[in-house]
Amino acid sequence: xxxxxxxxxxxxxxxxxxxxxxxxxxxxxxxxxxxxxxxxxxxxxxxxxxxxxxxxxxxxxxxxxxxxxxxxxxxxxxxxxxxxxxxxxxxxxxxxxxxxxxxxxxxxxxxxxxxxxxxxxxxxxxxxxxxxxxxxxxxxxxxxxxxxxxxxxxxxxxxxxxxxxxxxxxxxxxxxxxxxxxxxxxxxxxxxxxxxxxxxxxxxxxxxxxxxxxxxxxxxxxxxxxxxxxxxxxxxxxxxxxxxxxxxxxxxxxxxxxxxxxxxxxxxxxxxxxxxxxxxxxxxxxxxxxxxxxxxxxxxxxxxxxxxxxxxxxxxxxx
Numbered sequence: 398x399x400x401x402x403x404x405x406x407x408x409x410x411x412x413x414x415x416x417x418x419x420x421x422x423x424x425x426x427x428x429x430x431x432x433x434x435x436x437x438x439x440x441x442x443x444x445x446x447x448x449x450x451x452x453x454x455x456x457x458x459x460x461x462x463x464x465x466x467x468x469x470x471x472x473x474x475x476x477x478x479x480x481x482x483x484x485x486x487x488x489x490x491x492x493x494x495x496x497x498x499x500x501x502x503x504x505x506x507x508x509x510x511x512x513x514x515x516x517x518x519x520x521x522x523x524x525x526x527x528x529x530x531x532x533x534x535x536x537x538x539x540x541x542x543x544x545x546x547x548x549x550x551x552x553x554x555x556x557x558x559x560x561x562x563x564x565x566x567x568x569x570x571x572x573x574x575x576x577x578x579x580x581x582x583x584x585x586x587x588x589x590x591x592x593x594x595x596x597x598x599x600x601x602x603x604x605x606x607x608x609x610x611x612x613x614x615x616x617x618x619x620x621x622x623x624x625x626x627x628x629x630x631x632x633x634x635x636x637x638x639x640x641x642x643x644x645x646x647x648x649x650x651x652x653x654x655x656x657x658x659x660x661x662x663x664x665x666x667x668x669x670x671x672x673x674x675x676x677x678x679x680x681x682x683x684x685x686x687x688x689x690x691x692x693x694x695x696x697x698x699x700x701x702x703x704x705x706x707x708x709x710x711x712x713x714x715x716x
Contacts, residue, residue, distance in 0.1 A: 398485055400665030404675065411480075413473050418464035418509060425512035426505055426537050428496040435460070435503060446498035460488055460503040467510035470649045479645040481672045483611075483665070489653045491531030491610045492556060499533060500556060507608050507651045508537045514606050515543040522547065522604035524595075524638050526587070526631075527612025527653040528622040530559030530575070534610065540568035545602045547595050549587050551615070551622050552577030561698040570706030574598055576695055580623035583686030584630030591637050594696050599641050607642045609635075611668065612653030616660040617683070627680035628663040632671035639672055648672065 401410070423432055438444055439457035446452045463486035470482035490507055492500030511521040523538070525531040525548040535558065538544040550559050565573040576590045613631060615624040635650070642648045650668065655661035663679045670677050 400662040401483065401485070401669065403662070403666045404670055404673070406673075411473065413466070413469045415462060415466040415469035417458065417461040418468055418504070422468060422509055422513055423461070423464060423504060425516065426495060426508040427493075431496040435498065446503070447500070449500055450498045450502065452498070452503070456488070456503060462486075463488055463490070464504045464506045464509045467506045467649065467651060468513060471510055471513065474646040474649065477646055481639075481669070482649040483669055484649060484651045486652055489612075490651065491525060491527060491534045491612075491653050492529070493533045494536055495533075500529070502533065505533050505537060507531075507610050508534050510649065510651075511538070511544055511606075511608055515541065519543070519605045520603060521545070522599055522602065522607045522641055523610060524607065524634075524641070525549070525610035525612075525653075526615065526634050527610055528615040528619070528624050529555055529612070529654060530577075531610050531653075532556045532558040535559070535563065535573055535575075538569070539573065540566035542569040542572055544569075545572050545574070545599065545604060547574040547576075547599075548610075549576045549578060549590060549615075551580060551582070551624050554622055561695045562702045564699060564702040564706050567706070567709060570709070571598070571703040572602070574699065576692075578624060579687045579691065581625050581686045582688035583625050583683035584627065584633060585682070585684035586686060586688035586692065587626070587630065588633055588637070589689065590692055590695070591634075593692065594699065596641075603643070604641060605643055605647065607638055607648045609638050609648070609650045610653045611650040612655060613661050613664040614654035614656055616655070616657065616664055618657045618660040619655065621654065621656050625683055625686050627683050628660070628667040628677070629680045629682040631664045632667040632677070633682055635668040635671040
């Protein structure tokens, strides 16, 4: 929120107080026994839901509020018909599976929003630039042809998923795009990957909404990983996300990781500023790191895996 305030938006900033997400909306992506168990664990005072994920007495309400913030963002943008939304929610969400908490995540906030949109007939691009692969989001939409999931992430790293061979299930061949990056990769490699691999797939998919799992732990100062992006690189990623949207008022950023508070503040400021046409000069985009030489191999593996998926159960007309 300090990063948001640094933009000095004044009356242009609308802060929405979200309601708790209803169980029906959550159940579009999460198993009801899991939701009931999470509520019961929280009501009993809490406990460990996963080796990395602890539940307190307040966690069920907090998680429903974070998921509800995504739904409130959709509603606010639809009402305004313009603008951008940033969901500054905790707990984060992209590791949460349909029936399991994982990696600090209890409910998959971006997935709840995406499923709400697809239930209305929308086609949703989820762009995940968190340094960790969003295994929960990928698994939830593995066979859904109305959701295109794209992830850039460090490899190897937790949670161990996100190989380029993972391109979607029989019901959605090619609707998952994974771009693993080596430690030390810089922003120029990510931008090249978006331009050469992701943009043609997005154009063919033709999304009506763009949701971003905006983790900022790929920043070079973050203690959780080893990519070397700057706040200026996140500004470029935000511009790319906006370019994928078909019309104004169709882009929502969901906060995921980000564990160095200074880097988080500046990256949020840069990303939202880029969406609004503002330029911040705190950090220039980065270049010169490893990964460019691996991109051709990633593109080839992804193309071959898509072809195999089509032959197994889809068709070349799939996204």
